[in-house]
Amino acid sequence: MGALGSYLQNIKDTVTTIFEGMAVTASHFVRRPYTVQYPDRTPVRVQDTLPFRYRGILEVDLEICTGCLACERACPIDCIVIACEKDPKTRTMVISQFDIDIAKCMYCGLCSEPCPTGSIHHTTEFEGADYSLESLIRRFVKEPVLAYKPKKGPETDPRIAPILNRGMRYINEFAQPGGEKPVEEENEA
Amino acid sequence: METLVDNLIASGAFGAHPNYAVVAGVVEFVGGAVVFLVVAMPFAGIVSWLERRVWARIQSRVGPNRVGPQGFLQWLADGLKNICKEDLIPAEADAPLFKLAPYLVMLAFILPWSVMPFSSSLILADLNVGVLFFTAITALTVVGVLMAGWASNDKWSLIGGIRSAAQIVSYEIPAGLSIFPVVLMTGTLSMQGIIRAQGWAPQRWFLFANPFTFVAANILFISALAEGNRTPFDLPEAESELVAGFATEYSGMRYLFFFMAEWGNLFLIGALITTMFLGGWQCPHVSDNVVVMNLLELLIFNAKVLTVVFVSMWIRGTLPRVRIDQLMTVCWKYFVPLAFVNMIATALWVAIWPHGNPVTGYLMFAIGLIVLAMFVRRVAHYVRRSRMELYFHPTI
Numbered sequence: 001m002g003a004l005g006s007y008l009q010n011i012k013d014t015v016t017t018i019f020e021g022m023a024v025t026a027s028h029f030v031r032r033p034y035t036v037q038y039p040d041r042t043p044v045r046v047q048d049t050l051p052f053r054y055r056g057i058l059e060v061d062l063e064i065c066t067g068c069l070a071c072e073r074a075c076p077i078d079c080i081v082i083a084c085e086k087d088p089k090t091r092t093m094v095i096s097q098f099d100i101d102i103a104k105c106m107y108c109g110l111c112s113e114p115c116p117t118g119s120i121h122h123t124t125e126f127e128g129a130d131y132s133l134e135s136l137i138r139r140f141v142k143e144p145v146l147a148y149k150p151k152k153g154p155e156t157d158p159r160i161a162p163i164l165n166r167g168m169r170y171i172n173e174f175a176q177p178g179g180e181k182p183v184e185e186e187n188e189a
Numbered sequence: 190m191e192t193l194v195d196n197l198i199a200s201g202a203f204g205a206h207p208n209y210a211v212v213a214g215v216v217e218f219v220g221g222a223v224v225f226l227v228v229a230m231p232f233a234g235i236v237s238w239l240e241r242r243v244w245a246r247i248q249s250r251v252g253p254n255r256v257g258p259q260g261f262l263q264w265l266a267d268g269l270k271n272i273c274k275e276d277l278i279p280a281e282a283d284a285p286l287f288k289l290a291p292y293l294v295m296l297a298f299i300l301p302w303s304v305m306p307f308s309s310s311l312i313l314a315d316l317n318v319g320v321l322f323f324t325a326i327t328a329l330t331v332v333g334v335l336m337a338g339w340a341s342n343d344k345w346s347l348i349g350g351i352r353s354a355a356q357i358v359s360y361e362i363p364a365g366l367s368i369f370p371v372v373l374m375t376g377t378l379s380m381q382g383i384i385r386a387q388g389w390a391p392q393r394w395f396l397f398a399n400p401f402t403f404v405a406a407n408i409l410f411i412s413a414l415a416e417g418n419r420t421p422f423d424l425p426e427a428e429s430e431l432v433a434g435f436a437t438e439y440s441g442m443r444y445l446f447f448f449m450a451e452w453g454n455l456f457l458i459g460a461l462i463t464t465m466f467l468g469g470w471q472c473p474h475v476s477d478n479v480v481v482m483n484l485l486e487l488l489i490f491n492a493k494v495l496t497v498v499f500v501s502m503w504i505r506g507t508l509p510r511v512r513i514d515q516l517m518t519v520c521w522k523y524f525v526p527l528a529f530v531n532m533i534a535t536a537l538w539v540a541i542w543p544h545g546n547p548v549t550g551y552l553m554f555a556i557g558l559i560v561l562a563m564f565v566r567r568v569a570h571y572v573r574r575s576r577m578e579l580y581f582h583p584t585i
Contacts, residue, residue: 020567023571025247033245
């Protein structure tokens with residue numbers, strides 16, 4: 001191939017490669033964009049698309065909290081503060097304070113591992129922005145509540161049973177991660 | 190414009206015995222202001238929005254879609270934001286030149302609108318050297334850009350300015366030589382004259398008149414892209430190397446002037462190609478009403494221009510930036526010789542068929558359709574291969 005041959009070859013290459021390139025980009029005009037228009041134009045809330053064991057903001061189901069303080073001890077940065085008292089008259093355990101400082105929390109998940117009932121667990125909620133650090137402290141106890149006492153058999157109270165089921169499922173997934181696929185309504189925290 | 194003035198006087202809009210010069214002056218002034226305010230400036234803004242949307246779709250994104258319907262008012266928001274910004278002049282800069290440069294660039298963008306043939310009678314001034322005026326004035330940009338680069342007293346600006354100057358001066362030559370075949374065939378430099386020499390049907394456009402004008406049209410388009418500092422020739426403002434090139438030190442409205450000129454230049458590129466090769470405003474005679482015909486012509490002209498503008502956005506979304514030596518190679522080793530070959534071959538063609546060869550028009554148009562069909566097949570191939578969810582709406 002002489003000088004003229006390579007010259008013409010260059011022109012041919014330019015034209016054909018640009019032709020192909022334009023075809024590739026033109027094919028993108030009819031593809032659906034990947035963009036997720038978070039937060040206001042998503043078909044479903046992004047939180048609802050996250051997996052069951054996603055480590056979002058912590059939440060406590062006080063109905064099934066035994067007041068064992070395992071989570072408080074497990075927390076490496078002491079962002080959980082629990083106060084448990086024994087009622088002298090009825091001789092039952094009462095939880096009078098359960099605060100989690102979300103500003104300190106590092107979402108390690110060590111608190112939810114030792115929990116016997118799955119009461120303390122991560123939710124799929126991740127939008128924690130607020131105007132002050134104080135408002136990031138989640139105070140779960142409005143007024144002192146009775147601590148939960150695990151039964152011998154299955155839970156009979158129809159109000160507590162679903163909560164406990166959810167909690168046990170949360171715990172079981174430590175042992176078998178991904179063993180159970182999340183169910184849609186239970187994902188909503 | 191003269192016909193418009195005549196019509197206005199005949200309809201008695203200016204009283205019984207008007208002074209022709211005064212009426213003409215008023216019409217020209219108002220017309221010019223309207224073209225500038227209603228067409229040129231908003232167009233530059235809307236193009237900035239459209240361009241972002243087009244790129245976004247090419248990159249499987251959405252693009253600005255929040256301000257107004259589908260983000261249509263994004264350009265107003267950007268403009269307001271830039272007006273509110275501080276107009277900063279560096280201490281070491283050459284202040285008078287620094288201030289003057291954006292206006293020169295803007296001037297080179299505004300003046301060509303005066304010879305813009307929107308329709309058979311909607312043209313501010315149908316100069317008999319219209320095309321020459323057009324190319325000469327748009328080349329004035331180089332003065333403003335070089336001035337901006339020099340006055341900023343900054344390495345990036347200077348390199349950007351020098352690159353832009355080299356680029357515009359080089360690509361003036363193939364652009365001018367590619368206009369030449371058309372001038373040879375029509376024997377006129379007037380924008381309206383060139384459009385009148387073509388027909389509304391594609392086989393009578395100069396794009397398909399003969400193989401050489403087809404090549405000339407492509408060379409003119411690419412050269413115009415290079416002169417407008419458009420990708421793949423956007424070396425003067427290569428972000429990864431030069432920050433923003435000659436506009437590095439500018440801020441606020443002065444900065445926006447450069448970009449308004451750049452986006453507005455897209456319309457000028459489209460208008461030049463449309464006028465020269467795509468039959469301009471030519472439209473089939475469907476009505477005897479002058480107003481209706483003019484509106485139709487306006488519509489057709491703008492549709493053709495917007496098609497060219499869209500293609501240039503599409504190219505910008507496709508091709509990577511060329512190196513400076515490749516830029517010069519393309520111009521001097523390929524475009525200039527090809528443009529000369531075109532010129533001589535067209536001259537011979539005109540010598541053989543002084544009134545054009547109608548068969549070639551049909552043949553070239555048929556070849557064009559075949560190439561288009563091949564292109565659509567390739568696009569379909571890539572769409573199939575991607576196995577993506579299809580989405581045909583232009584909006585999202």
